[in-house]
Amino acid sequence: MHPAFLVINKIVCIQTEDLIESDDLYGVLGDSLLSLGQFNDNQERVDYPEIIIPDGVLELTLAEHDVADSDDVLGVIDLTQDMDMDREFGILEGRARYNVYFFVAGEPDEQLVDRCPEACPTCGGACLRKNHDGQVHWCGRHEWGAN
Incomplete structure (x- = not known):
């Protein structure tokens, strides 16, 4: 955890x-x-x-x-x-x-596996989506770009 x-x-x-x-x-x-x-x-x-x-x-x-x-x-x-x-x-x-x-x-620690490596250009937070081919990135507060 x-x-x-x-x-x-x-x-x-x-x-x-x-x-x-x-x-x-x-x-x-x-x-x-x-x-x-x-x-x-x-x-x-x-x-x-x-x-x-x-x-x-x-x-x-x-x-x-x-x-x-x-x-x-x-x-x-x-x-x-x-x-x-x-x-x-x-x-x-x-x-x-x-x-x-x-x-x-x-x-849980296993949720770190396969997480998107992108960081939010607005706040620097990590993208929280996993395996999201073609979807926008999301840090919990902002959305940006397509994968």
Whole structure:
């Protein structure tokens, strides 16, 4: 079993990492950077799209962008733990206090066999179709070209 899809249901900021300004959170998923939003104390966000987890990616790194100094890594989520159930990840790093509510959908390893090798030109997600001669590619969010 491997992680296939990530759904971030909600991020709650209890306290920002930055003392004066708001936090700009982002995630690192393989080679992709995901903007997770700008947060102030006691603020939450719920409007996240479903994210396809690239093959071989097993972790999501959560970080906070800083202009004045280096970015702060707030935590690393192991995407292979407790797949197919709602999870909560608490962040207690420096001043930062966050709760991240998410769901990782697993997929059997044998479903990697015969998967199309094409990547979406819009988001970089892998084509999820297998043996689809003549059909368009599909990454879960976008369709493109014919095989």
